[in-house]
Amino acid sequence: MGFLDINNVTKSYGAVEVLHKVDIAVEEGEFLVLVGPSGCGKSTLLNMIAGLEDITSGEIGINGRVVNGVHPSNRNIAMVFQSYALYPNMTVGQNITFGLEMHGVPKPERDKAMNDVAKLLQIEQLLDRKPGQLSGGQRQRVAMGRALVRDPDVFLFDEPLSNLDAKLRVDMRTEIKKLHEKLKTTIVYVTHDQIEAMTLSTRIAVMYEGYVQQLGTPKEIYDTPANLFVATFMGSPAMNIMNAKVVMKDGRPHASLVTSEGGEALLPFSQDNMSEWDGKEILLGIRPEAITDPDGADRKSSNVVALENRIIVTEPAGSDTFVTTNLGGKDVISRLRADVPVSAGEMFGFAVNMEKAVAFDPATEKRIEG
Amino acid sequence: MSAAQSQSVRTGRITRTFIYVFLLVASLFYLLPFFIMLVNSVKPLSEITGGNMMALPQVFTLEPWAAAWSSAQVGVEPTGLRPYFWNSIKMVVPAVFISTVLGALNGYILTKWRFRGDTILFGLMLFSCFIPFQIVLIPMARILGILGLSGSTYGLILVHVVYGIGFSTLYFRNYYAAFPTELVRAAQIDGAGFFQIFRRIMLPSSGPIIVVCVIWQFTNIWNDFLFGASFASGSGAPMTVALNNLVQSSTGVKEYNVHFAGAILAALPTLLVYIVAGRFFVRGLMAGSVKG
Numbered sequence: 338m339g340f341l342d343i344n345n346v347t348k349s350y351g352a353v354e355v356l357h358k359v360d361i362a363v364e365e366g367e368f369l370v371l372v373g374p375s376g377c378g379k380s381t382l383l384n385m386i387a388g389l390e391d392i393t394s395g396e397i398g399i400n401g402r403v404v405n406g407v408h409p410s411n412r413n414i415a416m417v418f419q420s421y422a423l424y425p426n427m428t429v430g431q432n433i434t435f436g437l438e439m440h441g442v443p444k445p446e447r448d449k450a451m452n453d454v455a456k457l458l459q460i461e462q463l464l465d466r467k468p469g470q471l472s473g474g475q476r477q478r479v480a481m482g483r484a485l486v487r488d489p490d491v492f493l494f495d496e497p498l499s500n501l502d503a504k505l506r507v508d509m510r511t512e513i514k515k516l517h518e519k520l521k522t523t524i525v526y527v528t529h530d531q532i533e534a535m536t537l538s539t540r541i542a543v544m545y546e547g548y549v550q551q552l553g554t555p556k557e558i559y560d561t562p563a564n565l566f567v568a569t570f571m572g573s574p575a576m577n578i579m580n581a582k583v584v585m586k587d588g589r590p591h592a593s594l595v596t597s598e599g600g601e602a603l604l605p606f607s608q609d610n611m612s613e614w615d616g617k618e619i620l621l622g623i624r625p626e627a628i629t630d631p632d633g634a635d636r637k638s639s640n641v642v643a644l645e646n647r648i649i650v651t652e653p654a655g656s657d658t659f660v661t662t663n664l665g666g667k668d669v670i671s672r673l674r675a676d677v678p679v680s681a682g683e684m685f686g687f688a689v690n691m692e693k694a695v696a697f698d699p700a701t702e703k704r705i706e707g
Numbered sequence: 708m709s710a711a712q713s714q715s716v717r718t719g720r721i722t723r724t725f726i727y728v729f730l731l732v733a734s735l736f737y738l739l740p741f742f743i744m745l746v747n748s749v750k751p752l753s754e755i756t757g758g759n760m761m762a763l764p765q766v767f768t769l770e771p772w773a774a775a776w777s778s779a780q781v782g783v784e785p786t787g788l789r790p791y792f793w794n795s796i797k798m799v800v801p802a803v804f805i806s807t808v809l810g811a812l813n814g815y816i817l818t819k820w821r822f823r824g825d826t827i828l829f830g831l832m833l834f835s836c837f838i839p840f841q842i843v844l845i846p847m848a849r850i851l852g853i854l855g856l857s858g859s860t861y862g863l864i865l866v867h868v869v870y871g872i873g874f875s876t877l878y879f880r881n882y883y884a885a886f887p888t889e890l891v892r893a894a895q896i897d898g899a900g901f902f903q904i905f906r907r908i909m910l911p912s913s914g915p916i917i918v919v920c921v922i923w924q925f926t927n928i929w930n931d932f933l934f935g936a937s938f939a940s941g942s943g944a945p946m947t948v949a950l951n952n953l954v955q956s957s958t959g960v961k962e963y964n965v966h967f968a969g970a971i972l973a974a975l976p977t978l979l980v981y982i983v984a985g986r987f988f989v990r991g992l993m994a995g996s997v998k999g
Contacts, residue, residue: 389892410898422893426911435907436897483897 340365340523341386341491346395348381356381356547358395363491363540366521372534373544374570379527380495382544386525387416387493400490410439415484416493419500421476423468423483430455430464433482454482457516474505481516494526498533510536531571535559543567561695565702568622568695574672577628578697579665581621583614590614592621592694594665597647602664607640607692608707619705620697621665627693628671634688644687651679660685748772748967755963771962775953775969779962782941782952788969790942791949795929795976798860798945802867803924809868810875810920811913815905817876818883819891829880835873840933851938862938863945867928875920882916883909918984926977946973 339362348356356378363369371379384390386397388409396403404412415436423432433454434447442450455461458478468476477497484492497513498506514537517524528534534541535555543550543558543566551563562568568576581592584603590611591603604621627635634641649668650661658673662685671687679685696705747755748771750764777787817829847866848857856862886909894904910917935945944952950973954966 387892387896389895409892409896414896416893416896418889418893420887420889422887422889424890424894424908426908435894435899439898439903483893 339363340367340400341369341525342396342398343382343386344396344398346382346385346397347393348378348385348390349393354393354547356385356393359549361542361549361552363523363525365523368517368524368526368537368539370526370528370534370538370541371544372528372531372541372570373550374529377544378547379529379544383416383493383495383525383527386491387414388412410436413487413490414493415487415489415491416495417480417484417497419496421468421480421497421500423476423479425468428465428467429460429471429479429482432468432479433464433486436483436487450486454486457485458482473501474509477501477509481513485516485520490523492522492524494524496528497526498528499530513537532573535571541571543570545570560693561704562622563704565620565622565697568697568704572624574625574659574670576622576624577664577667577669579621579623579667579669580618581665581696582618583611583616583696585612585615592619592696594621596645597649597663602644602646604642604644604689604691604694605640606694606696606707608696608705610707611696611705614696614705618699620699620702622695622697623669623689623691624693625659625670625672627690628669629688629690630673630677631686631688633674633677635690635692638690638692640691642689642691644689645684646687648679648681648683648685651681662687744967744971748964748971750964752960752962752964771964771968772972774962775965775972779953779965779969781949784942788946788949788953788972791944791946792972794860794939794943794949795946798863798867799925799928799976802864802871802928803921805864806868806871806875806924807917807920809872810877811879811910811917812905813872813876814879814881814883815909817880818886819888819904819909820901829876832873832876835870836877840870844933844937847934848938857938858940858943860939860943863934866934866938867924867931870934871924871928874923878916878920878923879913882913886912922980922984925980929977 341361341363343359343361343363346356346359347354359382361369371382373379381390385392386399388404388407392405396405398404399412399414423429424435427435430451433451437447437450451464452461455464458481460475460478460482463471463475463479468479471479480497494513498509501509510533517537526533526537535558538555540552540554541558542552545566551558551567558567558571562571562576565578569578579594581594581604583606584591584593586603586605590606590609592606594602594604596602628644631643644664646662646664648660648662652659652661653675656675658675658677658679660671660673660679662669662671673679696707697703698705743760746763747760749767749769751766751768751770754762754765775788777789778785779787781788781791813832817825851857851862851865854862854865856865890908891904894908899907930947931945932947932951935948936951939945939948950969953969
């Protein structure tokens with residue numbers, strides 16, 4: 338049993354079940370990110386932890402206590418909302434200490450807690466201002482200050498960065514990560530941004546259509562996605578999914594793909610158990626960074642294969658050059674080093690790191706374990 | 708291009724002149740009755756009966772105002788309008804206060820503490836805005852009788868509160884519908900209760916709509932004649948009823964100048980409320996529709 342225990346929790350609105358038997362145990366000090374497209378149930382789950390929505394069935398426990406039916410203010414949680422939800426009629430200082438005041442903490446203690454938090458977040462000079470006079474980033478800090486001052490068991494973040502502009506979002510992301518590393522608090526964080534999920538979390542729960550598709554560390558989620566949805570949702574650009582057929586050659590399983598010229602490319606699997614799929618169709622998943630120019634290929638990999646294919650489009654991004662080519666009947670994006678001379682229409686010798694390749698069962702869309 | 712521009716300016720100028728002339732005429736038209744009331748309320752009676760109503764006073768006197776306020780014959784007593792003015796105040800202030808507070812609470816509940824059937828309930832409350840007053844006179848009289856409130860100021864307060872809740876609920880519900888629910892949720896997590904959220908979070912942000920509601924209720928309740936005439940009698944009557952009695956009861960000579968002064972006195976409080984808070988009125992009426 339974890340510090341925050343989500344045990345077989347479901348949520349229904351009338352006859353419609355929107356969350357199906359969610360089971361997550363979060364350890365103390367963990368940073369769990371719930372990620373998924375809109376409507377996947379991640380915010381609903383967060384609101385159920387907060388106590389803002391009823392639990393239809395199952396149990397949620399915080400710090401060894403079942404909190405089903407417990408009022409939000411008595412769960413010892415704090416929440417940062419997407420819109421920050423700062424009280425417009427109160428100053429920053431009053432906003433931060435409102436919760437303490439409601440819990441009957443005497444004024445001297447409130448002021449001390451407020452000053453500590455203001456110092457931590459560097460918002461001391463803002464304490465007398467109203468929220469309307471603050472910038473987006475400052476409001477964000479105040480909202481976090483309001484959560485921090487309570488010293489709760491669990492912090493809940495509901496898409497806290499989605500109202501900020503791109504640059505500020507990256508800065509605040511780092512701030513949140515720093516804060517977590519400093520305070521070692523337990524955090525549940527909802528986002529639809531897979532980069533936020535990857536960078537912030539110690540564990541990720543990828544959600545889709547009311548199911549937790551996969552729960553694991555960022556590396557597990559990225560390298561061994563449980564199914565096609567997780568594979569394509571996490572990572573940018575998305576993982577390339579190609580139609581392939583398993584064939585045996587020299588006693589080793591290979592993926593057979595149609596190249597841009599209509600020929601056959603044979604890519605040897607690193608997973609030996611793929612031989613069980615001999616002669617069957619599969620979906621082959623390779624991330625863009627595993628299809629490179631030969632010099633950019635991973636030197637530690639024992640399974641890098643050369644592949645000649647025609648370039649359709651090149652997209653120089655400064656740090657890298659993304660090249661689109663056609664493989665296995667699909668447009669495939671590969672990631673080359675920035676200074677590799679390439680141009681559209683040419684043939685190019687790619688290096689494919691098959692150690693990083695994953696295969697999916699076309700019928701169930703689940704990853705074939707290897 | 709420049710020719711077209713200058714032409715558009717010229718037509719604009721003609722249109723604008725027309726608009727201003729029209730507005731001027733319209734405002735003169737609307738101000739005329741008030742002008743006549745004001746002018747005739749400061750003339751001796753002989754000037755009115757002997758001459759032109761439109762003429763400015765030759766002898767300026769405040770005598771009719773003093774008479775209307777404190778010594779004119781209202782019904783059978785020569786009390787002037789003064790006691791009835793206080794009757795109206797005693798009725799209007801509690802009635803406006805209670806109906807506004809209840810409307811705010813209703814709006815808060817109907818938007819932030821929603822329950823099954825809340826829209827139907829709101830619809831029914833809205834219905835009360837459109838019921839003609841005459842229909843409820845007899846049932847209301849019966850209820851006031853049962854409650855032992857007939858003929859008293861408390862009875863009138865009750866009637867106006869009941870009638871006012873429909874509108875005040877409408878105002879506050881629409882205003883609070885645009886109020887972010889996340890704030891209420893944040894306050895819940897912070898540990899604030901139902902009334903604490905209302906008092907500390909909702910009310911401090913409700914300034915404009917409170918002003919709208921107060922102006923609306925004040926004007927309607929102060930100007931009400933039907934309920935006042937039906938449910939309050941004699942010395943308990945509100946200002947509007949007393950004004951009617953003043954005009955009706957003069958024996959012998961009709962003291963038009965006193966009547967005019969009395970009528971202005973009766974209208975003065977609402978005028979004052981408009982002038983003081985009118986700026987907020989328009990702003991508040993728009994507040995529900997366009998956020999910001």
